[in-house]
Structures are given as structure tokens and as C-alpha cells.
Amino acid sequence: MLSIKDLRAAIDGKDILKGLSLEVKPGEVHAIMGPNGSGKSTLASVLAGREEFEVMGGSVEYQGTDLLDLAPEERAREGIFLAFQYPVEIPGVSTANFLKASLNEIKKHRGEEPIDAIEFLQMMKSKLRLVEMDGALTKRSLNEGFSGGEKKRNEIFQMAMLEPSLAILDETDSGLDIDALRIVANGVNQLRSDANAFVVITHYQRLLEYIVPDFVHVLSDGRIVKSGGKELALELEEKGYDWIKQEAAASPAVDAV
Amino acid sequence: MNATNPVVNFKDKLLSDFQLFEQSLNGSSTLPIHAIRRKAIQHFDQLGFPTPRHEEWKYTNMAAVLRQPFRTQMGPPAIDLSADDFRPFLIDDLDAHVLVFVNGWFRSELSTSADEEAELCIGSFAEAQKGFAPAFDQHFAQHAAYTDDAFTALSTAFARDGLFLNVSAGRRVSRPIHLLMINDAREADYFVQPRHLLLLDANARATVIESTHTLGAGRSFSNIVSEVVLGEGAQLDYYKVQNDSPLASSIATIQAHQHANSLLRSFTLSLGGAMLRNNVNATLAGKAAHTDLFGLTMLKGREFVDNHTLVDHAVPHCTSNELYKGIYDERSQGVFNGKILVRPDAQRTNAFQSNHNILLSDGATINTKPQLEIFADDVKCSHGATSGQLDENALFYLRSRGLSLEAARAILVHAFAVEILNTIEVEELRTKLDAQITERLSFTF
Numbered sequence: 001m002l003s004i005k006d007l008r009a010a011i012d013g014k015d016i017l018k019g020l021s022l023e024v025k026p027g028e029v030h031a032i033m034g035p036n037g038s039g040k041s042t043l044a045s046v047l048a049g050r051e052e053f054e055v056m057g058g059s060v061e062y063q064g065t066d067l068l069d070l071a072p073e074e075r076a077r078e079g080i081f082l083a084f085q086y087p088v089e090i091p092g093v094s095t096a097n098f099l100k101a102s103l104n105e106i107k108k109h110r111g112e113e114p115i116d117a118i119e120f121l122q123m124m125k126s127k128l129r130l131v132e133m134d135g136a137l138t139k140r141s142l143n144e145g146f147s148g149g150e151k152k153r154n155e156i157f158q159m160a161m162l163e164p165s166l167a168i169l170d171e172t173d174s175g176l177d178i179d180a181l182r183i184v185a186n187g188v189n190q191l192r193s194d195a196n197a198f199v200v201i202t203h204y205q206r207l208l209e210y211i212v213p214d215f216v217h218v219l220s221d222g223r224i225v226k227s228g229g230k231e232l233a234l235e236l237e238e239k240g241y242d243w244i245k246q247e248a249a250a251s252p253a254v255d256a257v
Numbered sequence: 258m259n260a261t262n263p264v265v266n267f268k269d270k271l272l273s274d275f276q277l278f279e280q281s282l283n284g285s286s287t288l289p290i291h292a293i294r295r296k297a298i299q300h301f302d303q304l305g306f307p308t309p310r311h312e313e314w315k316y317t318n319m320a321a322v323l324r325q326p327f328r329t330q331m332g333p334p335a336i337d338l339s340a341d342d343f344r345p346f347l348i349d350d351l352d353a354h355v356l357v358f359v360n361g362w363f364r365s366e367l368s369t370s371a372d373e374e375a376e377l378c379i380g381s382f383a384e385a386q387k388g389f390a391p392a393f394d395q396h397f398a399q400h401a402a403y404t405d406d407a408f409t410a411l412s413t414a415f416a417r418d419g420l421f422l423n424v425s426a427g428r429r430v431s432r433p434i435h436l437l438m439i440n441d442a443r444e445a446d447y448f449v450q451p452r453h454l455l456l457l458d459a460n461a462r463a464t465v466i467e468s469t470h471t472l473g474a475g476r477s478f479s480n481i482v483s484e485v486v487l488g489e490g491a492q493l494d495y496y497k498v499q500n501d502s503p504l505a506s507s508i509a510t511i512q513a514h515q516h517a518n519s520l521l522r523s524f525t526l527s528l529g530g531a532m533l534r535n536n537v538n539a540t541l542a543g544k545a546a547h548t549d550l551f552g553l554t555m556l557k558g559r560e561f562v563d564n565h566t567l568v569d570h571a572v573p574h575c576t577s578n579e580l581y582k583g584i585y586d587e588r589s590q591g592v593f594n595g596k597i598l599v600r601p602d603a604q605r606t607n608a609f610q611s612n613h614n615i616l617l618s619d620g621a622t623i624n625t626k627p628q629l630e631i632f633a634d635d636v637k638c639s640h641g642a643t644s645g646q647l648d649e650n651a652l653f654y655l656r657s658r659g660l661s662l663e664a665a666r667a668i669l670v671h672a673f674a675v676e677i678l679n680t681i682e683v684e685e686l687r688t689k690l691d692a693q694i695t696e697r698l699s700f701t702f
Contacts, residue, residue: 048657052649076659088654092672101668102658109659141672158658 001026001197002047002067002166007058008222009046016042018222019058024166027194031208031233032201034219035241040201041085043219044170047199048082049075062166076102077109081164083155085171090142095154096124098142099161106162127160131187149180156187167191168199173207185210205237218244263324264306272302274329275414281331289394290386290416297403297413304407316592316624317563322506322532327448327478330360333418336441338367346437346470351685353435353466354379360441361451361479362418378424378463379434382452385421392423392456400484400540401512408508412482416452419481424461426488433464433683438481440505443473453483457491459516466686468498469530471505476531479507487519489543494682495521497535500528500693503558510536517543524681525552525581526690527562528697538567541575541603552581553677555694556589563592568610570603570636579610582677584670585621596628599636606636614644615673617666667700 002024009017016039024030034040046053047060049072060067067075090098104114115123128135131153143151152172159167169188173181188198188211200211208216208230216232217224220241225248226232236244275298279286306323307314336359343357354375357367363381365371371379385393403410420436440449457463471477487493497509507530513521525535539548554562568577583591593612614623627640647669655665674694681687 048653050653071662072653072656073659073661073665076657082657084654084657088648088651090651090654090669090672092675093668098655098658098660098668101664102660105659105661105664162658 001063002199003061005059007046007060008056009042009053010056011042011053015056016053016222017046020219020223022217022224024197024199026165026197028215029192029198029200029211029213031213031216032199032219033203033205033216033233033236035245036203038219039222040203040219041170044082044085044168044199044201047168048072048080073105076162077106079165081159081162081167083152083159083167083169083172085174087143087151087155089144089146091144093142094139095142095158096138099124099138099158102158103161123161127157130160130190131157132183133157148175149177152176152180152184153187156184160187160191165196166199167196168201170201171203172200173202173204181207182210205233208233220245220248263326264320267323267327268306271329271411272298274331278331278415288386288388290397293398294414294416297398297410300404301407301410301414304405304410306407313565313594317532317534317561319532319534322478325446325476325478327476328445329448330362333362334360334441336360338364338439338441340367342472343367343437343439343470346439346468348435348466348685348689351433351435351683353433355435355437356420357437357439358419358451359439360447361438361449374430374432378422378428378430380421380423382419382421382454383417385454386416390421390423393421393454396456396484396486397454398484400486400514401482401510406510408480409482409510412450412452412480412510415450417450419451420453420455420465422453422455422457422463422465424457424463424491426458427460429461430463433466436465436467438467438469438479440469440471440477440479441473442471442475442477442504444475446476446478448478448480450480453481455483455485455493457487457493459488460490461488462492464494464496464683466496466498466683469501469505469507471502474504476504477501477506479505479509481507482510482512485511485513485521487513487515487521487546489516490518491516492520493522494524496524496526496681496683496686498526498528498686498690499530499533500526501530503529503531503560505530506532508534508536511538513539513548515539515541515543515546515548518545519543520547520549522549523551525550525564527552527554527556527564528690528693529556530560530562533560533562534565535563536565536567538569539577540569540571541577542571544572544574546575548577549680550577550579550581551677551680552583553674554581554583554585554591555674555697556584556591557586558589559587560589561591563594565592565594567596567598568608570597570599570606570608572602573604573606575603576607577609580677580680581612582673583612583614583623584617584673585614585623586617588618588620590621591623593623593625593642594628595626595640596630597638597640599631599633599638601632603633604635606633606638608636608638610640612642613673615647615670616644617647617670664700667698671695671698671700
């Protein structure tokens, strides 16, 4: 589904990703862990198409097409979803209206008819239940005045509504208390299927107790320096990131499987 | 005189108009108002039209408008007009007193018939000046200074018709008063000068919506002065709606005098016009008076707006709040000059001002200048101004959900405008403006 090869990216002339490779297949959940500044969020931004980041080399293939050629909205319409670390507040736009417009753009792209009002409301109702979100929030301005937990839940709600093939969760766990974390993780777990894949970016192992990954990758200084199964996350929790950094310094970069 | 300078020619034409007007008066020149008119025309003669050399007109050069050969409307125009001509300008579903003015003159046969409520307070300026209303003589030209402003001097000299609103103590005008200011540019270009006087006695309340509309493909130029006096505890909501043709220019001045506990809420909504200069000036002259000044500008092409505001805190314990937002596309230009004056006695003043602008194209410009002159020491004043492009993070957020760049921009521009739209209390007006803005953005949910 997603094939990243030797990806290099920079912002403001500063190299962040320095040859990152990753393969994601349908049905898989990949966790990307790493210390602050290792390039985790840059990876998310580059995959979603944020233009401030300059791709300096390498390739990203998504479902057989060159992802880097596509505008952010085209990526979204092709089924990529980024759950933001810092969801943006947009006064004057309700979540419901915004989501309906988004959903219809995606449907148009697939050659489908726009969703009718009743169907949309029913869909919202069931997806709201999934993330235990109050329906009143969807009538309010997008993220405006939402608590940290509400914003993150709203991201997962949007993800549920748009049904992406590849969802990238950028530190969705940051700033969440344990209840909100459980709800968010539960939402993700219910959306997991053989057809879609998740890339879960996180600093802490905690989230991975709830969203159990198939693979864990450790990112350090712009490269994946270690990959393994879910037990790698526990090892990191125990030993910290310094251990990985030392190991990485001692041996050349390991490509992810 | 320099006969080759068209601006000077226009001034000369207006001076000779005044002479003709005096000759035509046939005796009514003995009215008290006429002595004021004479003084005003002398001031206009001395002042001349402002140029960018005047500090208050630094960025606003009216020469392009003033050099046009406008006709003047010296008496009630014999213009054939039917309701169909102005139906699109009405506000859907709004139950209002609609007063139609054509080239500045009141047309009762086109207006909603005066019911009991209207008869109690709504009149025409032309009737009022005949001397039946003592309040008229007491207040006309006492608030809008014609000694230092050429356009106010001109308005005062030629004050003939407009709205005379006189709401007695404790009365609430339940329905909004919609002033439809129609300028007929179907066959000729006119310079028109409606003049309003709005007097609300103690605890009276009213809502006025004034919209200007030009018929036909010609140019129009309005010079509108509204004097407002709010008695103790009175409240006036005054909406100025400028969504006129790109050949319509106007100078619109509101001069308000507020007594204790009164509330003025002014809304300047500029969605279209050639050269628009809006002066909103409020003097807070009684304790605990409050002024809200809201403005929303959304221009394109080569349209131009200059919003000049002055909040004069003359006594202690008054408050004012000002928020103007502007959206400038293509080669449109904006000026915002917001002055807050806190006089030495005006302790415990709270005055806030902000001006935020979005420039949607490289060719658009905004000059914004907050001006705080504070002579008291126990005051809270703040101001803030921002100008810039749409928030990149917000654009990316919307695009990452599948919305096109154009749609994302439209959504954000609309969201920027909504803050002001939400201050509009007349729901039907808010709906109409929202629809016009949405249509212009060519994006609907």
C-alpha cells in the first residue's frame, strides 16, 4: 500500500529526514516511535503533503502512484488521512458542514453521488458513538474552544467519517488523559480492517497498550534505526531512547522490513 | 479660477448651485436653518475639497471622483420608479418600515405606508425643517461640525431631505427602519446629498438600516451625513450597508452625541463601491455611555474603502468597543484610521479597538492606523491591528480533508467574516449579507 524509499526531507534548509524507508501493507498497524526531534512529525507532514517541507530525495509510492506528485487534497481523496497533533481551530465553520463538504469531495473523486442529508446524519450518529463524542460538538465551530481531548476525538471522528485506506496518527495520544486515550484507541481499533492500514506516531509506549501494532519502528535522526514487533515498544519504555541512539551510532542504519 | 481643473470646476458648480438655490427659496430663506446653510457654504468655499495633503485624507484621493461631471439634484426628482426597480434591494422576510429615497429625496408613495408606529416618530427631513419640529432646530448642524470638514459643510449647505427620526422618551420602535437610498444613474450621473437627523429621547430604542443602491450603468456619488443624538439610556443600532455598483462612490458620515447610559451600535458593511469613505464619530458625553463600532469590508477589482472612526471619551466611566475586519482581493484598497480620544476628565474609560485584514492578492493593499490620544491616567485602552494572508495551517488542515485550495480559501474567508456577521442582530439582514458573501466566494456547504 505504502512504500517509502530512502526519503529525505528538509525544512528551512535543515535536513530532517535523512533516508527513511518503510513498507506498509493493507491490514497492518505500524508504530513509529522516537525521541523529540527525530523526524516523526515531519514524516507525517510529508506524507500528508504539507508544502513547507521540501522533499530532497527518495520516493513514496502509495497504491501504485507517486504520492509526492499529489496535492494535499488529492492525497486525501485517494484515501490518506492525517490525524493532526495540533488540530487547527477554525471559527465560523461547523464540523458537520465541513465534514459533509469533505466527504462529498472524496465521493466525487470516486465518481459517487453526493451523500444525502439523512444518510449523512445517520452516518454521523453512528461514528459519534464510536468515539463517544457529543453530537452538539459537530454543530459548533471546528475545534474552536474544544478541550485537548475533544480535539483529538474530533480527529478520530473525522477519520471514521472519511474512511481512509491509510491513516496517519501524529501523536494523537499527546495531552490525553487515560480515559480519552482509551476512547481514541477504541475508535481506531474498531476501524481496523484487512483493507486499511495505520501509521501510529507516538513518543510514548502507553498508546500502544491500546492500539496494538504489528510493527514498531524507532526513528532517530531522520532514519529508522530499529524495527521489531510490539515488544520493541516495551523495551524502549524500559531502556529509554539513549540506548537506541548509542546502538545506531555504533552500526549503520537498518532499513525497515 | 482655473477652468481646466475639473475638481475646481465641480466646486464652482456647487457654489453657483447654492446661489441658484437661494434665489429659488422665495421667502423660506428666513428659516433659521438657512442662516446655517449660508455659513456652511462659506466654510466649504474656504476649505475646498480635501486632497491627500490633508492628514485625514492621506491615503484617500477623491480627485478621481470629483473630476467627474456629476449633475446635482436641486429639487425632488421627477424620476419614474416602480417597486420592481428596488425589490432586489429589500431584505427578504424582514418586517420593516421601508423608506425610499431617490437621489436623496424622500418618496412617500414608494415607501411602506405610515402606520401608527411610523407616524409617531418617522418623518422626512424636508418636512421637519419647515419649522414644525422644535427638536429639529435644536439639533440640526449642532453635532456634525461643518467648520473643518468640507463634505460636512457641503451637506449642511444643501441639507434638503433625508430621514428625520424623533423617537420620544421610553418608546421602542419595534420594527427596523430600512432606508433605501436609491441613486438613479440610468441616464445621468448624479451627486446626491441626503441628510439625516436621528433623535432618540431618554430610553428610546430604534434600529436603522441604511443601504445605498445605484440604478443603471452610470456613476453615482453620495455625500450622506447623519447626525445622531441619544438621550439618557437610549439605544440605536445603525447599519450602513454598502453593496453598490463599482461605479458608486460615497462619503458617509455618522456623528453621534451620546448622553448617559446610552448605547450606539454602528455597523459599517462595505461589500462594493468605487470610493467609499466612512466616518463614524461618537462623542460619549454622559456617564456609562457605550459605543460599539463594527465594520466588515469585502472588496475586489479596484474598489476602495476608507474607514475613519473617532470615539471621543469626554466624560468618565464610558466604554467603547471597536472591531473592523477587511477582506481585500485583486487590486482593492483599504484604509483604517481609528482614533480613540480620552479627554483629561474621562477617568475610568475602557476603550478597545481592533482591525484585522486579509489580503487575498498581491495587488491588494491596506493602510491601518490606530490612533490613541489619552489624556486621563486611570483608563484601560487597547488596540491591535493585523494584516496578512490566510492562515497556512488552517488551509492545509482543510485540504488534508479533501477540500480544494479554492474551497479551503473560501471557507476561511467566510469564517473570517462570520465574526462580524454574528454581531448583526437583525437576522434577516445577516442572512442576506451572508448569502451575498457566500455567493461571491462561490462556495456553499
